[in-house]
Amino acid sequence: MIKFDSVTYVYPTGVRALSGISVEIGKGELVALMGENGAGKTTFIKHLNGLLKPTSGRVYVDGKDTRSLSVAQLSRKVGIVFQNAEDMFFLPTVEEEVAFSLRNLGFDEGTVRRRVDWALRFMELEAYRNRSPFLLSGGEKKRLALAIILAWNPQVVAMDEPTVGQDSVQKEKLKEMVRQMVLQGRTVIISTHDVEFVAELRPRVILMSKGRIVADGRAEDILTDAGLLEGCSLLMPQVAATMSRLRDLGFDAKVISVEDAVKSIVERLRAVEHTRGS
Amino acid sequence: MEIVRVEGLTFAYSGSEAPALRGINLVVEEGEFVLLLGPSGCGKSTLLRCLNGLIPHFYAGRMEGRVVVAGMEVSKTPTYVLSQHVGMVFQNPENQLFSLTVENDVAFALENLGMPREEIKRRVDFALRAVGIEGLRRRSPFELSGGQQQKVAIASVLALMPKLMLFDEPTSSLDPLSAKSVIDTISRIRKEFGTSIVVAEHRVELLADKVDRVVVMHDGRVIRDGRPREVFVQEEMKPYGIPVPKVVSMAKGVNKSLMVFNEVPLSPEEFERGIRGFLLDKVR
Numbered sequence: 001m002i003k004f005d006s007v008t009y010v011y012p013t014g015v016r017a018l019s020g021i022s023v024e025i026g027k028g029e030l031v032a033l034m035g036e037n038g039a040g041k042t043t044f045i046k047h048l049n050g051l052l053k054p055t056s057g058r059v060y061v062d063g064k065d066t067r068s069l070s071v072a073q074l075s076r077k078v079g080i081v082f083q084n085a086e087d088m089f090f091l092p093t094v095e096e097e098v099a100f101s102l103r104n105l106g107f108d109e110g111t112v113r114r115r116v117d118w119a120l121r122f123m124e125l126e127a128y129r130n131r132s133p134f135l136l137s138g139g140e141k142k143r144l145a146l147a148i149i150l151a152w153n154p155q156v157v158a159m160d161e162p163t164v165g166q167d168s169v170q171k172e173k174l175k176e177m178v179r180q181m182v183l184q185g186r187t188v189i190i191s192t193h194d195v196e197f198v199a200e201l202r203p204r205v206i207l208m209s210k211g212r213i214v215a216d217g218r219a220e221d222i223l224t225d226a227g228l229l230e231g232c233s234l235l236m237p238q239v240a241a242t243m244s245r246l247r248d249l250g251f252d253a254k255v256i257s258v259e260d261a262v263k264s265i266v267e268r269l270r271a272v273e274h275t276r277g278s
Numbered sequence: 279m280e281i282v283r284v285e286g287l288t289f290a291y292s293g294s295e296a297p298a299l300r301g302i303n304l305v306v307e308e309g310e311f312v313l314l315l316g317p318s319g320c321g322k323s324t325l326l327r328c329l330n331g332l333i334p335h336f337y338a339g340r341m342e343g344r345v346v347v348a349g350m351e352v353s354k355t356p357t358y359v360l361s362q363h364v365g366m367v368f369q370n371p372e373n374q375l376f377s378l379t380v381e382n383d384v385a386f387a388l389e390n391l392g393m394p395r396e397e398i399k400r401r402v403d404f405a406l407r408a409v410g411i412e413g414l415r416r417r418s419p420f421e422l423s424g425g426q427q428q429k430v431a432i433a434s435v436l437a438l439m440p441k442l443m444l445f446d447e448p449t450s451s452l453d454p455l456s457a458k459s460v461i462d463t464i465s466r467i468r469k470e471f472g473t474s475i476v477v478a479e480h481r482v483e484l485l486a487d488k489v490d491r492v493v494v495m496h497d498g499r500v501i502r503d504g505r506p507r508e509v510f511v512q513e514e515m516k517p518y519g520i521p522v523p524k525v526v527s528m529a530k531g532v533n534k535s536l537m538v539f540n541e542v543p544l545s546p547e548e549f550e551r552g553i554r555g556f557l558l559d560k561v562r
Contacts, residue, residue: 261531
C-alpha cells in the first residue's frame, strides 16, 4: 500500500529529516512509528499524502509515485490527523465541520449526508452534531478530527502523536477506534512515543532515530530491547521493564502485556513450587 | 506545618455556568510530595491556578471558600509576593522561556524582584546545578530539546527558592527518557531541599513510587486522597479515567492464583523484590 524507496528529505533550512528510508507497509497493517522527538516521524507522515515530496528517492501510495499526484488526489487515499488538528476547526457546528471537506472533495449532497452520519456515529459524536467544536473536550476534539478524515473513507489513516495530552479514558477509546479501523481493512499508521499505548495495541513497530529506521519488527521484540529503545529516548513499557529484572529466574522476558506477564509468572512459580514439593 | 490549606473552594470561570471546582478541601503539609490525578477537565489545572494566585488575580470568575498558601491568604496577597513562595512549571516549557541564554532566563524573575547582583549569581548557579544543566548556561533556550527546556523552566522557578512548587503536566510533550529525567529532577529537589511539591501528571508509572500521597479529582471534586498504595489498589479507579501503574495490575493478577504479594508494588523494583521474597520463603 505504501512504499518508501531510499527516501531522503532535506528541509529548506538544510535540516536533513529523513536519510535513506526504505520500507513497505501492506494493506490492513497496523504500524506504530516510534522514536525520539525530532526523529523524523512527522516528516515521514507528511510524505504519505504528498504534503512533502522526497528530496531524493520515491514514495509510492497504492503503486503510484506521489510526485505525480496532488495532495487533494492523495488525500482521498490517505487521511492524516495531525497533532493539533483541532486547532483548525472553524465552523459553527460539529456536523458542518465534517461535511465541509466532503463538499470540497466534490461529493453530492446525498453522499455527504450519509458519510457525515456514518462518521459521527462511528466516532460516537452523534449527540454533539449541532454543538460548536470549540465546546468539545480534548478527547472529543481528537475524535472529531478523526471523524473528518474517516468521512472521506481513506484506505490509509495516519495519526501524529494522538495520545499527547489525552487521559486514560480517552486513550482507551482511541485504542478501540484504531482496532475497529484495522478490522475495516484500513492501514493505520500511528506516530507516537507513548510506549504503554503501543504495548497495549501490539502493532508492527518501526523505530526511527535521527532520520533513519533503526529497527522494524513485532512490538514484543522491539519494546523489550532496552538498549535499542534508550538510543531513541524511549523506555521499555513497565511490564517489560519488570519482566527483564526477573530474566535470571527463567521468566519470559519478551512480554509486554499484563495478562501475558501474569500467566508467565504464575506458571513459572507453580513449576518451582512443584519441584520443591516433590 | 501546613503549606497549603484549601477550605470549601468553589470556582466557576466567568461565562461558564458549571463550576470547575466544587467544594474542595485540601491540606498539604510542608515537605509533602503530592500527585494530583484525574481525567482532562476534572479541575486539576484550575486548582493549581488557585494555589499560585493566577485565580482570582488573573482569571475572572465566581469564587467561594478560602485558599491559604505558606500562611498567606491567596486572594488578598499580590502575585509578586506569592511568586516568592509558590512556583509553577507549566506543560509547555516554550511558553515560559524567552531570553537569549539559559542563564538570563533563570535570572529573570530574580532581577524583577530587585535582588542584588551577587545574590542573583549565587542563586542562578545553585538552580542550574540543582537541575543538572550547568553545561547549558550560555546556550539559547530555543535550541534545546523539550526535556532540557523543561529543566530550564524548573531552574528558573527553583532560583526563587519557593517553599511550594506546582507542576501542571510537566512531561506531557516529552519523550519517555526526557520525561523520566524531569520527574527524577523534581523528586531530587524534594529530597534535597524539602520543597513541598504538587504535580498534576498522567504518567503514574514514573511517579507512583516517589510521591507521598495521591489526590484524585473528578468533576471538580476530590474523590480519593491517600497513600499511593491505598489509592492505586482500588479497582474502581478505572472508570474515572485514573491510570494505574502496570505493576499494580500485574501483582493483583498474580495474587488471584498465588498469594505472592502482601502489599501492592509501585515499581518494577518492588515487584521484583516481592517475587524473589516469595521464592526465598519457598526454599526455607
